[in-house]
Amino acid sequence: MSELQLLWFVLIGVLFAGFFFLEGYDFGVGMQFITNAHTKEEREQLYSSIGPNWDANEVWLLTAGGAMFASFPFWYASLFSGFYIMLFIVLIALIFRAASFEFRDQVQKYVSQRAWERTIGISSFVAPFFLGMIFTAMVKGMPIDAHGDIYGGFFDYVNIYSLVGGVAVALMSYIHGLNFTKLKVEGRLYDVATKQLKFAYPLLIAGEALFAVLTFFMTDLFQNNPVWEFIICPVIVVTTLLSWFASAKGKEGFAFVTSGLILAELVAFLFAGLFPRVMVGNNPKFSILIENASSSTYTLQVMSIVVLIALPITLAYQIWSFVVFARRFKSSK
Amino acid sequence: MSLFSVLDLSRFQFAMTTIFHFFFVPLSIGTGLIVSIMETLYVVKKDEMYKKMARFWGKIFLLSFAVGVPTGIIQEFQFGMNWSDYSRFVGDIFGAPLAVEALVAFFAESTFIGLWMFTWDRFKPWVHALFIWVTTFASAISALWILGANSFMQNPVAFAIDGKMNRLKLVDFFQLITNPQLGFEFSHVLFGAFVTAAFVIVGMSAFRLLKSEKLGAELTLFYRKSLKIAAIVGLLGSLGSIASGDAQTQFLMKQQPMKFAAMEGVDNTLDSSKRDDKAEPWTVIGFWNAKTHKFVGKIEVPYALSILGNHSLTGGKTVGMNELNKQLQREYGNQSKDYYVPVNTVFYSFRVMAGGAGLVFLLAILALYFNRKDGKQLLKYRWFLWILGIATYLPFVINSAGWLITELGRYPWTVYGLFTTADSVSPNATVPGLLFTNGIFFLAFGLLGIAMIVYARRVLHAGPDDVEYETLAKDKKGEA
Numbered sequence: 001m002s003e004l005q006l007l008w009f010v011l012i013g014v015l016f017a018g019f020f021f022l023e024g025y026d027f028g029v030g031m032q033f034i035t036n037a038h039t040k041e042e043r044e045q046l047y048s049s050i051g052p053n054w055d056a057n058e059v060w061l062l063t064a065g066g067a068m069f070a071s072f073p074f075w076y077a078s079l080f081s082g083f084y085i086m087l088f089i090v091l092i093a094l095i096f097r098a099a100s101f102e103f104r105d106q107v108q109k110y111v112s113q114r115a116w117e118r119t120i121g122i123s124s125f126v127a128p129f130f131l132g133m134i135f136t137a138m139v140k141g142m143p144i145d146a147h148g149d150i151y152g153g154f155f156d157y158v159n160i161y162s163l164v165g166g167v168a169v170a171l172m173s174y175i176h177g178l179n180f181t182k183l184k185v186e187g188r189l190y191d192v193a194t195k196q197l198k199f200a201y202p203l204l205i206a207g208e209a210l211f212a213v214l215t216f217f218m219t220d221l222f223q224n225n226p227v228w229e230f231i232i233c234p235v236i237v238v239t240t241l242l243s244w245f246a247s248a249k250g251k252e253g254f255a256f257v258t259s260g261l262i263l264a265e266l267v268a269f270l271f272a273g274l275f276p277r278v279m280v281g282n283n284p285k286f287s288i289l290i291e292n293a294s295s296s297t298y299t300l301q302v303m304s305i306v307v308l309i310a311l312p313i314t315l316a317y318q319i320w321s322f323v324v325f326a327r328r329f330k331s332s333k
Numbered sequence: 334m335s336l337f338s339v340l341d342l343s344r345f346q347f348a349m350t351t352i353f354h355f356f357f358v359p360l361s362i363g364t365g366l367i368v369s370i371m372e373t374l375y376v377v378k379k380d381e382m383y384k385k386m387a388r389f390w391g392k393i394f395l396l397s398f399a400v401g402v403p404t405g406i407i408q409e410f411q412f413g414m415n416w417s418d419y420s421r422f423v424g425d426i427f428g429a430p431l432a433v434e435a436l437v438a439f440f441a442e443s444t445f446i447g448l449w450m451f452t453w454d455r456f457k458p459w460v461h462a463l464f465i466w467v468t469t470f471a472s473a474i475s476a477l478w479i480l481g482a483n484s485f486m487q488n489p490v491a492f493a494i495d496g497k498m499n500r501l502k503l504v505d506f507f508q509l510i511t512n513p514q515l516g517f518e519f520s521h522v523l524f525g526a527f528v529t530a531a532f533v534i535v536g537m538s539a540f541r542l543l544k545s546e547k548l549g550a551e552l553t554l555f556y557r558k559s560l561k562i563a564a565i566v567g568l569l570g571s572l573g574s575i576a577s578g579d580a581q582t583q584f585l586m587k588q589q590p591m592k593f594a595a596m597e598g599v600d601n602t603l604d605s606s607k608r609d610d611k612a613e614p615w616t617v618i619g620f621w622n623a624k625t626h627k628f629v630g631k632i633e634v635p636y637a638l639s640i641l642g643n644h645s646l647t648g649g650k651t652v653g654m655n656e657l658n659k660q661l662q663r664e665y666g667n668q669s670k671d672y673y674v675p676v677n678t679v680f681y682s683f684r685v686m687a688g689g690a691g692l693v694f695l696l697a698i699l700a701l702y703f704n705r706k707d708g709k710q711l712l713k714y715r716w717f718l719w720i721l722g723i724a725t726y727l728p729f730v731i732n733s734a735g736w737l738i739t740e741l742g743r744y745p746w747t748v749y750g751l752f753t754t755a756d757s758v759s760p761n762a763t764v765p766g767l768l769f770t771n772g773i774f775f776l777a778f779g780l781l782g783i784a785m786i787v788y789a790r791r792v793l794h795a796g797p798d799d800v801e802y803e804t805l806a807k808d809k810k811g812e813a
Contacts, residue, residue, distance in 0.1 A: 052447035055402060059439045065409050066432035073424020073500075080413025080420075081759040087414055088770050092777060095403040099781055102399030106392075106788040149417070149761045295425040295503075296495070302506045306433050314440045321444050324452065 001276060001291045004300040008071040009278070009290050011307065013271040015067055017264035019060035020128075020169070024263045025256070026054040027170075028177015030097065030124025033117045036181075036192045043117055047101070049184035052325045054101065056318055058094070070303055074148055074293035075278040082142060082150025082279075083134050086157060090130045097123035128173040129166040133157070136165025139270050140219050144281035148288055161218045168207050172263050175200050179247065179256040184328055194247075197255075201244035204262075208237055220280070221273030228272035236265045342767035343415045343758050346774065348740070350407050352733050353778045357401030359732055362476060362523070363530020364394040365469035367566055372462040374562075386559055387465070388453070389797035390534055393789055398446060400781055408479075409435075415767075419747055419757030426492055426503040427482050430510075434478035441471035473523060480518045481510055486748050487739070488514035488588055501751070514588070517581035518739075524573030525735065528693055529728035531567030535560050535700060536725025537793050539718040542711065548796075555797060557708045560700060560721075568697035575690050586642065586651075589749060591661070592742030594654045595621075595676045596683040597638060600628040601653040605639060611647040613638035618684075621676035626655055628676075665750075674744040682734040682741075689731035696724055 029050050037043045069076045080087060096119050104116035140161050142150045150156075178193040178200065212233055216222050222229045243258035274280065279288040294300065368391050375383035409431055412420045420427075449464035456464075485491075491508035492501045503509065538560040545553045586593045598616040605613050615637030619628050636646060643649035652660075654673060661672040700721060703711040711718070743749055747757045 052451045053444075055443040055447055056440060058402070058406075059435060059443050062406055062409060062439060063432065063435040065406075065413075066428065066435040068428075069409070069413065069420065069424055070428030070432040073420050073428055076413045076424065076428070077417035077420040077759075080410060081415070081417035081761055084414050084759075084762070084766060085770075087410055088773075091403070091407050091410060092773060094406060095400075095777065095781070098399055098403040099784070102396055103784055103788060106396070106791060108791075147760065148421075149759070151761055292498075295428065298506075299425050299429060299503045302503070303429055303432065306429075306436065310433075310436045314436065318440065318444055321448055324448065324455075 001289075002297065004297060004304065005290050005294045007304065008067075008294065008300055009271070009275070012064060012068050012071065013267055015060060015064035017267040019057070019064055020173075020263040020267060021176075021260040022057035022060055023054070024128065024173040024260060025176045025180040026050040026057055027124045027128045027173040028175065029180055030120045030177070031170075031174055032121075032177060032181060032189070032193075033124070034121030036189055036196075037117075038188075042187075042189050045185045045187075045189060046181070047104070049181065051101070053321065055098075056321070058098070061094075067303075067307075071295055071300060072278060072290075072293045073295060074288060078144065078148040078150060078279050078288055078293075079138065082144075082152065083138070083157070086130050086134050090127050090134075093123040093126040093130070097127065124173075125170055129170040131166075132169025133162040133166035135169075135267075135270055137162040139221060139273055139280060141280040141282050144279060144283070144286045144288070146286055148279070148286075150279075159218075161214050164207070164211050164214055168204075168211055169263070169266070171200065171204055171207060172259070172266070175204060175243075176256070176259040176263065179243075179252065179259045182247075182252045183256055186328060197244075197247050201240065201247065205237065205240055205244075208240060215273075219273070221270075224277075225272050225275055228275075229269065232265060232269045232272060236262060236269065239265060337764055337768070339762045339764055339767060340755055340758050342764065342771060343762060344754065346415065346767065346771050347411065348737075349771070349774060349778070350404065350411060351740075352736065353782070354401065354404040354408055355732060355736060356729055356782075357397045357404065358476065359522070359526035359529040359728070360397040360533060361394060361401050362469065362472045362526040363528070363566070363570075364390060364397065364533070365465065365472055365530075366527060367530055367534060367563055368394050369462070369465045369469050370562060370566070371559075372458075372465055376458045376462050382555060382558065384458075385797045386555065386562075389792075390559065391449075391465075392792045393533065393537075395446075395450065396785060396788060396792075400785060402443070415759055415762060416747070416757045417759040417761075419752065422500050422752050422757070423485075423748060424500070425495075426485060426501055426509065429503065429506070430478045430482040430485075434475050438471045438475035438478060442468055442475060445471065476522055476526075477515075477519050480522060481512065481515050483739075484512045484515040484518050485509065486746075487518070487743060488512060489748050489751055501748075513584065517577060517584055520577040521574055521581055521735075524570045524577055525728070525732055527566050527570030528574060528690075529732060531563040531570055531697070532693060532724050532728050534563035535567060535697075536722050537789070538563070539700075539721035540725075541793060541796075543715060543718050543722070545712050552796065552798075553708075553712070557704055557711070560711075561704055564697045564700040564704070567693060568701065571690055571694040571697060575694065578687075578690070582642070589742065590652055591654060591657045591672060591674055592679065592738070593642075594651065594657055595674045595679040595742060596738060597642070597651065598628045598631070598676070598680050599638075599651045599653045600626065600655055602656050603638070603649075603651045603653065605647065605649050610635060612636040613642070613649050613651060615641060619680070621680065623673070623676070626658075626673070670745075672745065675741050679738050679742045682737040685734040686731050686738065689727055689734070693724070693727060693731070696721060 029046055032046055033043060037046055100116040100119040104113050107113040107116065137157050142152055142156055144150050175197065178197050181193045182190055239258050239261050243255050243262065246258060247255035276290050277287045278290055278293050281287040368387050371383050371390065372387035375387060445464045445467040449461065449468060452461060490512045491503060491505040493504050495502040538556040541548065541556045542553065582593065598619050598621065603613045605611050612635065614633040614635045616628065617632045617634060619631035621628050638651065639645055639647060639649045642651060654676070658672050662668050662670065699717065703714060703717060745753045745755070747754050
């Protein structure tokens with residue numbers, strides 16, 4: 001494995017982590033359209049809080065996918081064709097979510113506006129849930145053949161491990177979204193978020209413990225890369241505790257950043273467990289390795305230069321945009 | 334199960350998702366440009382009407398962007414999902430432009446559109462206008478990279494064959510992005526985007542102007558001015574797309590002669606040096622018989638193919654499909670395989686595209702002519718307003734026809750001369766899975782398409798004075 005290959009493996013992880021950190025909160029806010037918002041005004045508050053940024057957040061997924069295609073075509077091909085139906089469901093959810101944000105604004109009739117807002121709520125749950133399932137099923141191992149194609153049965157995709165993984169990512173996104181809501185709004189939504197976080201954090205800690213146990217018994221991640229896995233695992237729990245503590249103490253900014261970090265650390269946990277593989281075969285002989293899944297050295301070099309120039313600029317204006325919209329929306333009550 | 338094959342269903346799904354996506358791509362790029370022009374006019378002339386225009390047509394821009402983005406994610410994902418062997422074979426080259434597109438263009442587009450949407454009252458007018466220009470510019474750059482990837486499929490350059498890993502390898506990034514095909518393709522698509530948006534705005538304005546008595550003087554002026562700006566963009570766009578289309582065709586004659594022969598319905602080689610009139614005739618209509626390999630029932634215009642293809646009254650030689658098939662069989666060493674493209678579809682798509690381009694050019698000129706001075710003629714000729722209104726849909730048909738020629742005309746290749754469609758498809762794809770996804774995509778696109786049209790109409794009927802702009806909750810309550 002060359003240093004360039006390693007760099008790109010890490011970079012793909014960073015891009016997915018960035019995606020979950022950013023889109024995670026707007027998934028969470030989206031879910032609140034169903035769970036927490038009762039009045040038109042509250043839904044308006046929710047939309048306003050993520051309106052200017054959710055689109056750019058979603059581009060992180062696009063960038064991660066594109067970067068995977070460019071740097072590890074054999075990983076991309078195997079993963080995307082192998083998880084065909086699940087990715088299809090994610091795509092449908094993202095399409096309807098994006099359209100609903102725009103359409104809900106165009107509708108005057110209450111009934112149809114509610115229909116689009118329910119769509120936002122459902123799709124904001126479906127997308128992170130299925131992405132969580134995909135990533136956990138992927139590290140658990142798949143029936144891969146010599147060509148790198150996955151011929152999985154229903155239980156390869158849907159099993160206790162991937163279901164817990166899906167719920168975990170959805171719950172982390174929801175918590176992350178509640179923290180974001182607390183940063184952005186006042187009034188009843190703020191109070192409801194505070195109340196829900198009191199229960200959500202202990203639930204998440206329990207979920208993390210369950211996930212760690214399942215990972216230990218159902219996957220080879222801990223055996224494959226014990227040092228990193230045994231470091232990252234407690235880090236996730238500590239971050240969750242910190243976030244819980246900050247949230248209880250009313251330190252909203254810190255709670256938000258740490259709840260995002262939980263998602264990023266989960267990506268790190270899964271990627272470290274994969275290493276030096278990119279796809280885990282049920283038959284280890286057919287696992288796909290970083291070493292032989294990547295693009296040529298030349299392509300990786302070109303892409304590295306592009307990233308080196310473009311990523312700082314991209315981050316700069318994205319952060320600037322967050323600064324521009326960093327305000328709290330007051331409730332009229 | 335023999336009713337459908339995995340390959341056919343995968344191809345159908347790709348065509349469906351791409352055509353649907355490409356309804357919104359040119360519409361976003363084009364409306365982006367026109368809205369940018371309108372807002373710039375506001376900054377320069379300080380006339381509130383232009384601000385109203387930018388905001389009003391900006392609604393259409395946002396609607397099309399909202400559907401364009403997620404349908405674009407399908408494009409990027411489906412190479413891996415449905416065409417995994419293709420992804421493995423070309424990933425070293427093809428993935429890079431897609432990743433660069435997301436990184437340098439798409440981020441800018443989506444960030445600045447957010448800034449533009451929500452900051453009407455927070456920045457100086459010229460700064461705010463800058464946001465929409467950045468968005469428009471980034472969306473054009475976005476198209477550049479995607480078409481760079483497509484140009485590689487049309488005219489592969491900058492590659493070496495890596496036999497060990499059974500794939501192509503990139504050898505020169507600069508050569509990849511200076512592919513001559515990209516120049517033709519990008520300019521053609523960009524001008525096509527201008528035409529698309531122009532005719533949507535011309536058409537929608539025309540529908541409103543049919544009711545000009547009810548609208549009153551101020552709104553009538555509003556729609557007439559909108560129509561004028563859009564028609565100018567449409568006129569320039571149609572000229573540009575005709576010129577770039579011609580240049581593309583010249584390149585095609587050498588690079589993908591089978592596509593060209595199918596576009597023109599040339600079955601056996603036309604050689605004007607062997608003809609009495611020393612010129613090639615052009616076939617207007619006809620029908621390709623795939624069994625006899627003959628183009629039958631032809632109606633021909635003498636001289637026309639020499640003029641169109643060769644830019645001269647005499648001379649020219651167009652190698653026919655039957656000869657090309659033999660050539661290709663020799664070149665690729667497969668005597669039993671036929672290299673005919675889907676001739677009738679390509680042939681008639683070309684007529685729809687070229688005829689449509691002529692029509693939009695004519696309509697743009699007439700619209701500008703009738704709309705001159707006080708625009709009395711335009712308001713009087715209700716039949717013409719109706720035609721303009723219906724022409725709202727015309728560019729979408731033209732664009733789709735253009736892509737059918739480009740993509741189907743490359744048959745049987747995904748990467749011309751190197752890799753076939755049949756080799757590209759995911760080995761683990763199944764007929765039931767594809768039937769399911771095809772069906773859901775079809776329903777979803779149908780629903781979104783209808784919603785899009787309904788809401789665009791609603792925006793239009795509410796009018797520019799009634800549009801509730803994208804404002805943040807706080808601003809709506811008037812708190813400073």
